[in-house]
Amino acid sequence: MTFKRVFGIVTDSVGIGEASDAKDFGDTGADTLGHIGEFYKGNFKVPNLEKMGLSNIRPENPIEGVPVADAPSGYFGKMHEISVGKDSMDGHWEMMGLPVLEPLGFFPQGFPQELIDKLEKFSGRHIIVNKPYSGTDVIHDYGEHQMATGDLIVYTSGDSVLQIAAHEDVIPLEELYKICEYARSITIDKPYRIGRIIARPYVGPDKDHFTRTSNRHDFALEPTGETDMDRLKAAGLDVLAVGKINDIFSGHGITDGVHTESNDDGMDKTIENAEKDFHGFSFTNLVDFDAMYGHRRNPEGYGKALMAFDVRLGELMGKLKDDDLLIITADHGNDPGFKGTDHTREYVPLLVWSPSFKGGKALGIRQTYGDFGATVLENFGVQKGEYGTSFLSDLK
Ligand SMILES: O=P(O)(O)O[C@H]1O[C@H](CO)[C@@H](O)[C@H]1O
Numbered sequence: 001m002t003f004k005r006v007f008g009i010v011t012d013s014v015g016i017g018e019a020s021d022a023k024d025f026g027d028t029g030a031d032t033l034g035h036i037g038e039f040y041k042g043n044f045k046v047p048n049l050e051k052m053g054l055s056n057i058r059p060e061n062p063i064e065g066v067p068v069a070d071a072p073s074g075y076f077g078k079m080h081e082i083s084v085g086k087d088s089m090d091g092h093w094e095m096m097g098l099p100v101l102e103p104l105g106f107f108p109q110g111f112p113q114e115l116i117d118k119l120e121k122f123s124g125r126h127i128i129v130n131k132p133y134s135g136t137d138v139i140h141d142y143g144e145h146q147m148a149t150g151d152l153i154v155y156t157s158g159d160s161v162l163q164i165a166a167h168e169d170v171i172p173l174e175e176l177y178k179i180c181e182y183a184r185s186i187t188i189d190k191p192y193r194i195g196r197i198i199a200r201p202y203v204g205p206d207k208d209h210f211t212r213t214s215n216r217h218d219f220a221l222e223p224t225g226e227t228d229m230d231r232l233k234a235a236g237l238d239v240l241a242v243g244k245i246n247d248i249f250s251g252h253g254i255t256d257g258v259h260t261e262s263n264d265d266g267m268d269k270t271i272e273n274a275e276k277d278f279h280g281f282s283f284t285n286l287v288d289f290d291a292m293y294g295h296r297r298n299p300e301g302y303g304k305a306l307m308a309f310d311v312r313l314g315e316l317m318g319k320l321k322d323d324d325l326l327i328i329t330a331d332h333g334n335d336p337g338f339k340g341t342d343h344t345r346e347y348v349p350l351l352v353w354s355p356s357f358k359g360g361k362a363l364g365i366r367q368t369y370g371d372f373g374a375t376v377l378e379n380f381g382v383q384k385g386e387y388g389t390s391f392l393s394d395l396k
């Protein structure tokens with residue numbers, strides 16, 4: 001069976017339990033979906049994901065509130081990551097056939113003085129913090145200082161990221177983006193090789209009322225090789241990107257990319273794509289799960305966002321046609337019940353559905369996220385790259 005349109009949705013950070021190599025990341029016991037289910041004590045309700053077979057992925061340990069479906073409507077499984085990191089870039093690139101096998105630069109002690117000096121010289125601003133920090137805490141703790149002095153807040157995390165927080169009224173957006181572009185330009189090569197420079201603008205009158213805005217912008221490394229999206233585009237297919245996808249791939253392999261304000265907006269734009277007549281791949285990232293709830297270790301908000309997503313998913317499913325395919329997965333975990341505030345190395349769910357399916361079956365444990373992209377390529381008759389095994393022929 002082949003499909004005219006494939007809709008991929010990445011629910012950012014929705015992991016489904018510790019990966020086989022979680023120990024190497026200090027993430028033994030991490031379980032994003034499991035801990036959200038536990039938190040809700042039976043009241044975590046995601047009927048559309050349930051019917052597709054969400055708990056069928058692990059029937060021995062179903063997610064609380066989500067019974068194992070007797071006759072799942074979708075194909076279900078989980079995917080293991082082969083990239084050496086557990087950030088969004090690693091996850092998304094791997095899904096599209098380009099795993100990150102060389103470690104990216106990681107600075108848990110803060111960035112070297114030489115880099116800070118260059119950034120200060122370029123920006124004419126003093127830099128403060130320069131260590132791993134939670135992004136909401138950092139503006140709470142240093143935002144008022146920034147308002148008084150105009151200093152730049154530079155921080156990092158457990159990922160290969162250099163983040164710059166800037167109050168929009170103190171450091172205008174355009175200036176912040178220029179500084180980030182400069183930071184990007186000098187951190188491409190080793191020893192830096194930083195995955196992403198992230199502009200983190202925020203607004204508000206004082207530390208108890210600061211909020212980050214959707215003017216966040218990620219300046220990622222350019223893909224180091226051809227991705228499955230490049231292959232699709234080169235074959236003349238439409239590749240529609242919704243949300244952070246455009247940033248993560250630096251615009252490569254995309255025929256049309258739209259920015260989103262929130263998960264809801266991301267679903268609106270995905271549904272708009274479903275209403276369009278196109279031939280190819282629509283690829284959506286829903287980042288709120290990660291940024292607003294996972295890193296904030298907020299299981300209540302995370303669960304609520306998943307339940308809201310499930311409602312919007314029902315709406316999307318209602319728009320899909322018999323020759324459409326839907327693939328839902330994630331890029332890493334970010335367990336709100338786990339220590340710290342970083343991503344967690346987990347398996348990610350794989351749920352595959354089409355209105356034409358008579359029912360679904362297990363797809364097993366996929367050895368790389370690349371199986372996703374390989375399936376999309378096989379569907380469109382496009383030659384695949386080195387990584388990934390298609391599961392297209394399992395779908396009946
Ligand atoms: O704490 P905030 O600013 O949300 O940052 C988080 O967002 C980054 C990108 O996902 C992660 O590396 C983590 O640092």
Ligand SMILES: [Mn+2]
Pocket residue numbers: 012013087088089290331332
């Ligand atoms: Mn992510």
Ligand SMILES: [Mn+2]
Pocket residue numbers: 290291295343
């Ligand atoms: Mn994150």
